[in-house]
Amino acid sequence: MSRYAHPSTSQAPAGKEPSALARIGSAACGLVLTLGHLLALYVTFIAYMARPAGPWDSETVAHSNFASGLALVLSVITALLTWVFVKAAWLRKWWYAIPTVLAVAALLRLTLFVPEL
Numbered sequence: 001m002s003r004y005a006h007p008s009t010s011q012a013p014a015g016k017e018p019s020a021l022a023r024i025g026s027a028a029c030g031l032v033l034t035l036g037h038l039l040a041l042y043v044t045f046i047a048y049m050a051r052p053a054g055p056w057d058s059e060t061v062a063h064s065n066f067a068s069g070l071a072l073v074l075s076v077i078t079a080l081l082t083w084v085f086v087k088a089a090w091l092r093k094w095w096y097a098i099p100t101v102l103a104v105a106a107l108l109r110l111t112l113f114v115p116e117l
């Protein structure tokens with residue numbers, strides 16, 4: 001009895017190993033996304049660590065908002081790349097979780113957790 005593999009997964013049908021090219025493609029896609037996620041995580045971390053020195057320090061609030069916006073943009077870019085890589089069957093769908101979490105964190109910093117003067 002043959003086993004059906006959904007075309008959107010990177011699993012090979014029963015009895016067949018994925019080719020070396022498919023494994024290299026998956027590793028390259030994972031590396032690209034991991035670098036993008038680390039950059040978005042770093043910018044989000046910077047946005048959350050920004051604390052105004054006092055009521056006169058509106059510049060720190062502006063920098064925090066800018067970092068949050070940049071993190072949101074980076075999360076959208078990595079989410080689009082994830083969509084491309086999942087559609088190409090090089091990565092699995094769980095990769096969508098990482099840019100989603102980063103985007104929510106950046107959006108929360110822009111809206112609910114804005115540093116107050």
